[in-house]
Amino acid sequence: MTLPTPLHVINEGLAFLLEVAALAVLAWWGWQTVETTAVRLLLAVAAPTVAAVLWGLFAAPKARIPVHLAGVLTVKVLVFGAAAAALYAMDRHGWATVFAVVVAANTVLATLDRRASMRQAA
Template sequence: MRAAHVGNDLLAFVWEMLALGVLAWWGWSAAEPVWLKVVAAVGVPGAAATLWGLFAAPKARFQVPTAAVLAVKALVFGAAALALAGLGHGVWAVVFGAVAVVNTVLVTVFRRSDGYGS
């Protein structure tokens, strides 16, 4: 069972990085002129990563209730799914969102059963 926990945690990390990458891609694609592209491509994922690090990461700066952690994750993963849809990749948006939901549920259950994290 421990291998399932580790594998799910690895998938969670990969999905978090994908979310940041998608947000950067969307930021670059959605903005004009070039200086605004750079600001959006760096600022949007930067804001998401900061929010995640403050409230949703396993070693977050602030320990908040599980509901708040899940709200931050829903915001970041939801924004990434919407960004994918906005980029014209609706099927991938649904797949991304579905994997994010299942993975987040499993991470939450595994962490509670292990007695650590939110």
């Protein structure tokens, strides 16, 4: 299933916004998790940094280490799952659910669209 160009652009834009939101949520979670300012700052910086490094290495369109689709999806599950879990841990259960559902729909559409585009190019 290849998405029409306008929907493809919207879905790709949404994917980017979800990635940024995941990093922001992980930073927020890091800041909310503990009382000590130094540890708060460490977690608020380290959690999104680890997610961004994993993403850049394996899941980004121009990943440093290209992996098969299963590897990309694994990284996406780890990063987006951590963000959804962080929202849930901060008692934002509704937001965690909405985030997870939107991420799942976006990822399914993007995956089907990329696979169809690859078949057409071959």
